[in-house]
Amino acid sequence: MAKLEVIWSNHAANQLDIIFQYLVIESSRKVANSYVLDLLKTTQNLSEFPNSGKLEPQLLDESKKYKYIINKHIKIIYYINNQTNEIRIVDLFDTRQNPEKITRAIKE
Numbered sequence: 001m002a003k004l005e006v007i008w009s010n011h012a013a014n015q016l017d018i019i020f021q022y023l024v025i026e027s028s029r030k031v032a033n034s035y036v037l038d039l040l041k042t043t044q045n046l047s048e049f050p051n052s053g054k055l056e057p058q059l060l061d062e063s064k065k066y067k068y069i070i071n072k073h074i075k076i077i078y079y080i081n082n083q084t085n086e087i088r089i090v091d092l093f094d095t096r097q098n099p100e101k102i103t104r105a106i107k108e
Helices: 010-026 028-046 101-105
Strands: 005-008 068-073 074-083 086-092
Touching: 005 010, 010 028, 010 074, 010 086, 028 068, 028 074, 028 086
Parallel strands: 005 086
Antiparallel strands: 068 074, 074 086
16 A cells, blocks of 8 residues: 555644643643654654554544544544545544544544
């Protein structure tokens, strides 16, 4: 299987920025940079291993097959578009939140 291109939704990109800003305030810029780079590396690994994630139980009723992988306590929610050879990152979700909030990911 060829590598797929990883595309971020606006919502997911905003969540990444929120995580970064939070960590800058609560820890340091160095910690925030390291954390975000690790998340980005994880999402890029999906381009080679798109089926490594599990189906997202909160989104099983949706038309797309949303999957997730976890990095630290962040659930990276995505789906694969085989027609365009893309992986669409739709949300970065802190697993310490109410899982019912996950449906926000598909609003975009």
